[in-house]
Amino acid sequence: MSKSDPTLWQADPHTIAKHNILRAYLNRWMPIVTRTFASRYRYVWYIDGFSGPGEYKKGELGSPLVALDAAMNHGHQFPIPVRMTFIEERQDRVDHLRKLLDARKATIASAKNVLIESPIQGDCPTVLRNEFAQLKRVPPTLAFLDQFGYSDVPMELIATIMSNQSCEVFSYLDFNRLNHTLSDPAKEAAVT
Numbered sequence: 001m002s003k004s005d006p007t008l009w010q011a012d013p014h015t016i017a018k019h020n021i022l023r024a025y026l027n028r029w030m031p032i033v034t035r036t037f038a039s040r041y042r043y044v045w046y047i048d049g050f051s052g053p054g055e056y057k058k059g060e061l062g063s064p065l066v067a068l069d070a071a072m073n074h075g076h077q078f079p080i081p082v083r084m085t086f087i088e089e090r091q092d093r094v095d096h097l098r099k100l101l102d103a104r105k106a107t108i109a110s111a112k113n114v115l116i117e118s119p120i121q122g123d124c125p126t127v128l129r130n131e132f133a134q135l136k137r138v139p140p141t142l143a144f145l146d147q148f149g150y151s152d153v154p155m156e157l158i159a160t161i162m163s164n165q166s167c168e169v170f171s172y173l174d175f176n177r178l179n180h181t182l183s184d185p186a187k188e189a190a191v192t
Helices: 013-034 063-071 091-103 106-109 124-134 155-162 175-181 185-191
Strands: 043-050 082-088 115-116 139-146 169-170
Touching: 013 043, 013 063, 013 139, 043 063, 063 082, 063 091, 063 106, 063 115, 082 091, 082 124, 091 106, 124 155, 155 169
Parallel strands: 043 082, 043 139, 082 115, 139 169
Antiparallel strands: none
16 A cells, blocks of 8 residues: 555455454464563564554454454453454544543453554564564564565564464465565565
């Protein structure tokens, strides 16, 4: 998406399907990982590297709220919370997501399953490199890196995340659109 695109846009069918997969995965991942690592870590970490505004044009939930709802409405109390970090490059989308989170502030404050940070405005790879560099010990992490295209997340960053014990990356790559990007030198780092 370009900088001239609207703050909210229409959710494509593949986006809804992807968010259903994300929700199902988180519903299983969160209780297992929090229980497994409760004695070794204070929290587990969910990162949404391209969070967007948190919702779509017709009110469908975006990935940050899908993850938040999965944690807050889970049938199990987690022994340690899920720290949630939402990163978005565009300020208008960060502002929109912040408003959605503020509207849920009372519910979030009473939830023991989550630690919500204020959305971070910035470039995902830069923010993640800084975040990982500050940690002495990386907690079990699921990084949802659902980018618009193929040049936003270099494979080197994914390798950095994956080199830590119990860290995972969930990303969607549309192979139908990948073929026409293979000859673009600017996208080489992301597809190599």
